[in-house]
Amino acid sequence: MTxxxxxxxxxxxxxxxxxxxxxxxxxxxxxxxxxxxxLKSQWVILAAFAGSMAGDQLYFFLGRVKGEAFLQKRPRxxxxxxxxxxxxxxxxxxxxxxxxxIIYILAQEEEGPGRTSALKRGSP
Numbered sequence: 001m002t003x004x005x006x007x008x009x010x011x012x013x014x015x016x017x018x019x020x021x022x023x024x025x026x027x028x029x030x031x032x033x034x035x036x037x038x039l040k041s042q043w044v045i046l047a048a049f050a051g052s053m054a055g056d057q058l059y060f061f062l063g064r065v066k067g068e069a070f071l072q073k074r075p076r077x078x079x080x081x082x083x084x085x086x087x088x089x090x091x092x093x094x095x096x097x098x099x100x101x102i103i104y105i106l107a108q109e110e111e112g113p114g115r116t117s118a119l120k121r122g123s124p
Contacts, residue, residue: 007038012047015039019051020058 011033018026027048033039063070071081088095 004038007033011039012043015044015047016051016054019048020055023052023055 011030015026015030030039030044030048034041034044071077
């Protein structure tokens with residue numbers, strides 16, 4: 001078995017696992033494999049979405065269920081944790097507006113000659 005065979009046959013599964021655990025650097029490698037023709041871009045997008053979404057949901061759930069116990073075992077972090085919560089409470093609206101603005105700007109960058117952004121088209 002060659003490396004090309006392994007990538008073309010098991011690359012999408014490896015991508016789901018890799019994006020579940022880590023994310024960006026695995027996706028860069030997958031993009032390179034697409035460029036070389038070992039993987040199909042639409043399957044890479046789907047696999048990366050599935051892996052990262054599953055990982056994010058699991059990590060969120062773990063934080064929601066076990067986060068407080070995790071932090072209670074680390075009393076030295078208490079002042080830093082309180083500071084973060086205070087900042088989040090204070091700047092919640094500003095943070096939400098900034099993230100919405102960033103998403104809007106990124107969607108606009110997708111435009112070019114003869115193309116419109118997904119926001120203007122109304123579909124992905």
